Amino acid sequence: MTAINVVKQSEYVYVITDGAAFQGGHFAGSCPKVWQMPHLHAVIAAAGPQLLAPILFQEIALSATSYDELKATILDTVRTAIDRAKPLMDRMPDPRWLIAVAGRSETTGLDAFVFHDDERIPLPWEIQTVEDIAMHPAGPDVVEGVHEIVSSREALEDFDPMTDSVRLLDLQRRNPAHGIGAFAQLTTISHWDIRTRLIHRWEQTPDFQEGERVVWAA
Template sequence: MSGIIAMADASSVLMLTDGAGTNGVGHLQWIGSKVLLMPEWPGVVAVRGPSQFLWALRTHWGVEVPSFDVALARVVEDGQIVEEMHRLHRYPLTEWEIVLAGWSEERQAFEVWDVYGGPIPDFEDHPPLTLRKMVGAMGAWPAPDQDKVEALGLHLKPDKPRPVVETAGLIMLAMRASQQPDPRDPSRGHHTIGGFMQETIVTHEGMSTRIIHRWPDRIGEPINPHGGVNS
């Protein structure tokens, strides 16, 4: 799975993503980008779960999704189509989540929305296959453990605000330190955030993306944020 953080204001959207692809037992299988840039909107799409979702979505959309608002109108149905493609190709069925961030012409605002599906229990406040708008200034998927957030000093006084990228980066570190439950055995957990930290910024004038941090995680080994080569 992946880590995604999004922050939106009146003039831009910031998204941070990691670059780790892990298997069912938490071993790192590959390292790569998990974002799809859509400068024509302008906007960005990120995915948690099967990385093929991004490229299958882009291929399926073709030139028929010229705006962020059109993408929002289609993404739930298109996510189900891509899930069915995975099933037909006999890929392992797993949880997936799509986060879309960009400029809405209809509402004249930068927005962030997400939708999820796959074999995962329903969240009480967000049923599967339904779009949910990020209502605060920031969203994190998955949410990090609160003790990991506090350990990094993110509970400090609000009268000493941090730069936006620094705040998002610290939250990503808290996500990396948190464990995600094994879908086959919820009593077990794995670290799933690693590889690198990628920053993507979307504004009216354009968009940019860069790698702002790399972790020394090794292919074939578990992600270990607490020590050794994977610290």
């Protein structure tokens, strides 16, 4: 699985991801799950089948010449890419995916949104704009723990990306069904630039365990 968390402040948007990759339920190595699109002043983070993410990234990156155009057309772009990849998707044990995009809109400023194809949870195939914080995966324990980090929307401005990001990922790591580990990557989008860095490494990443999990909370 993959951790994708988005925190939106007035001057910054943070995308917080892990780096664990699994094959057959076993930790197989590490890789980034967020990609920059500097020509659109945006980044994309993806959770789902390993082979699908690079395909979606290329299609999305080529689909628009501005952030606003990207947001307006991304659902059609991804549908087309998924249709083309259907032979590949049919061979995957779990083809479901989630995508988060963050960047700078030419009309409204800093922006972030998420969408997914999972019929088990609300609003599949609908753009959901992030007003404050969105988390994947999330369950009652994660949501309760986040309230200790960010007690209110006003307190979100005090979110410390270097320390609180790792605290958030550690909350998500407690459930072995989430399969999160390897490293913590922080990507920061401002009005002027995009920066990304690794802010933590975990010495051990437990094997992924199938179990009940809530995949999105916003």
